[in-house]
Amino acid sequence: MSGKLKVGIIGVGGIAKGAHIPGYLNVSDKVEIYALCDIIPERAEKRAKELGVEHVFTDFNDLVAMEEIDVVSVCTSNYAHAPATIAALEAGKHVICEKPMAKTAEEAEEMIKAYKKSGKLLTIGYQWRFDPEIQALKRHIEAGDFGNIYYAKAIATRRRGVPARGDFLNLEKQGGGPLVDIGTHALDLTLYLMNNHEPDVVLGSSYNEIAHKGCLNNWGDFDPKDYQVEDAAFGLVKMKNGATVSLETSWLMNIMEDEIFGTEVYGSKAGAVFHAGKPVTIVNEAYDRVNVNQVVRRNSNLNGYQAEIAHFIDCVIQGKEPLVKPEEALAVMKIQDAIYKSQKTKQAIKIV
Ligand SMILES: NC(=O)c1ccc[n+]([C@@H]2O[C@H](COP(=O)([O-])OP(=O)(O)OC[C@H]3O[C@@H](n4cnc5c(N)ncnc54)[C@H](O)[C@@H]3O)[C@@H](O)[C@H]2O)c1
Known part of the structure; x- marks a missing residue:
């Protein structure tokens, strides 16, 4: 791998702060948190300041449009899981989306279609x-x-x-x-x-x-x-x-x-x-x-969230299939x- 993977996080509330951000910081030899997005601009700005992240958005389409980003975490409320994940996959990013996979099984099926078409990895946050x-x-x-x-x-x-x-x-x-x-x-x-x-x-x-x-x-x-x-x-x-x-x-x-x-x-x-x-x-x-x-x-040594993020990053680097498969989350x-x-x-x- 040349250089670190660049990560964008969509939705920077509780689970981003408590799980995804510490999870990426734990593998900071392999990844860099590069961009953040939240519909609450002050929240995104605050997290960006804490982390020294330069790129901050309120619309996830702007985040996924960044060429440099390799991996996206979707940490929004459930209604945005499918649209944000699909946008990220279509933009050629690997995605870890929080549970539940989507708001409905129909939306989850659409995510799987986008995942299959993208050739990128998709996993769901079942850290247990x-x-x-x-x-x-x-x-x-x-x-x-x-x-x-x-x-x-x-x-x-x-x-x-x-x-x-x-x-x-x-x-x-x-x-x-x-x-x-x-x-x-x-x-x-x-x-x-x-x-x-x-x-x-x-x-x-x-x-x-x-x-x-x-x-x-x-x-x-x-x-x-x-x-x-x-x-x-x-x-x-x-x-x-x-x-x-x-x-x-x-x-x-x-x-x-x-x-x-x-x-x-x-x-x-x-x-x-x-x-x-x-x-x-x-x-x-x-x-x-x-x-x-x-x-x-x-x-x-790792809690479930850290293990999950470390595993997903290894899957991206090594081209391995993640433990939590989208088809299983669809079931x-x-x-x-x-x-x-x-x-x-x-x-x-x-x-x-
Ligand atoms: N794996 C776990 O054990 C676990 C634990 C807690 C929450 N979660 C999941 O994580 C997700 C978020 O939960 P939370 O506790 O962080 O909630 P939260 O309300 O603390 O954070 C969600 C954030 O997403 C932002 N957001 C909402 N819609 C958005 C959009 N369209 N674009 C960008 N940002 C948007 C909100 O403004 C908020 O800051 C939920 O789907 C929840 O089920 C998983």
Whole structure:
């Protein structure tokens, strides 16, 4: 490689500041943050000043038009994921777009078309896949230690954890609430561990049982009048190979814990529970005994976000396919959309 890769970041709010910028700074021997864009000009200017970045825009089309830029991070609210990603791919940039992939599965399909046409790389910000525990579980599953995984549970629930900021409560801008915010991560992890991205039929429900009345919230106050999305969603997915996936997700649920995030996979030879912050537990049978093994947490020098960015930059430099493939993120989008559709139609939805 001659010189450093030049990166442009579109949307410089929370995730850009907390994940993408530190992620690029962590590999500053390979990349340079070259341009920033946000529809809030003061925000973009402030970040640019902090980072010593010269090129600042309010329209992402101007950022992607810069010849010098190699890699673009899309860190906007969900409504702009597809247009910004497509513009960047069409301009010949590699793109890492935040989760959820888009506002709808249709938009995600358009992104995939642009990606295939571009010959560039596209990945989606599912950083939980880089967790060392998840990687360890994945290795065991790939080695066949779990047998046939016929049931899995994706869980992302909080007792009082509404992200009461930015566009998170705006249906038009985000496309949904906890399902597309945190449920999407749990679902991605679950399908990844199962190595199964072929949903067949989805039965889903979504609710607003608590938010509309107003309630205590650990993540900032909100006015129930501004709250346009669900506060909980549940789904049951029948996969094409017959496996079943259940999903529960909520920002506001009367659960015992502050928060549960993770996945559980159950196979013919072993089962595993991954709940973030707790040791992974694997149950299996060997030597005429049923064993319950608590796997000691592996430490990593990198957090998930840093690992994700470092991996993507290596993929760009080495021309490798990223761990999170756009087609896999599309499968998650299809399930999310089907859960909302199932709620509206009171029918199970066949995925095509
Ligand atoms: N991977 C994760 O775990 C994780 C965590 C948090 C957020 N996210 C995702 O990151 C995205 C942003 O979330 P956030 O927490 O940073 O929100 P945020 O509101 O803090 O930041 C979003 C920024 O995008 C800007 N923006 C909106 N539309 C734009 C456009 N058309 N062009 C340029 N800038 C635009 C906003 O002005 C804002 O500064 C969301 O899609 C969210 O789902 C991912």
